[in-house]
Amino acid sequence: MTDETATLDGGDVLFTGTEFFVGLSKRTNQRGAEILADTFKDYAVSTVPVAHGLHLKGFCGMAGPGLIAIGSSESAQRALKIMQQMSDHKYDKLTLPDDAAANCIYMNVSGKGHVLLHSTAEEFPESAKVFEKLKDYVLIPVSNKECAKVDGSLTCLSVLFNKQAKV
DSSP, rough: OOOOOOOOOOGEEEOOSSSEEEESSSSOOHHHHHHHHOOOOSSSSEEEEOOOOOOSSGTTTEEEETTTEEEHHHHHHHHHHHHHHHHHSSEEEEESSGGGGGOOOOEEETTTTTEEEOOTTTTTTHHHHHHHTTTTTTEEEEEEEETTTTTTTGGGGOOOOOOOOOO
């Protein structure tokens, strides 16, 4: 970004596959969201105020195609309501007792299907029970205990990219 007033934290950018939601937080401002919208002109970009927590993905994530994982706190539910109002798309929701557990990573893996990396039962036992209800998924619990000490989450530790399998 060439505008020195713009800020955009990856933890505030939720790509649903059809649109972007950008959390306006201590780390992301309106100008950063505008630059993202200018960069990805083929996708709708909507902003969501982040009243509590570090950033948007601190209480939500994509748990599958059209499935938003969302924490159950008042601020998380308020943000979800804003996202639903701003979107032309209908999303299903997976409500988790723990906001931080909603930071998960969905992958569609060739030969495996729906794969979801999520926090462990040791970290969030009640949220792990909710993830276990996703019967058509390969669930991979990943510990985030150490990174959480510095406000890190699963998506902070990940870089995902598409690569064609060599046949």
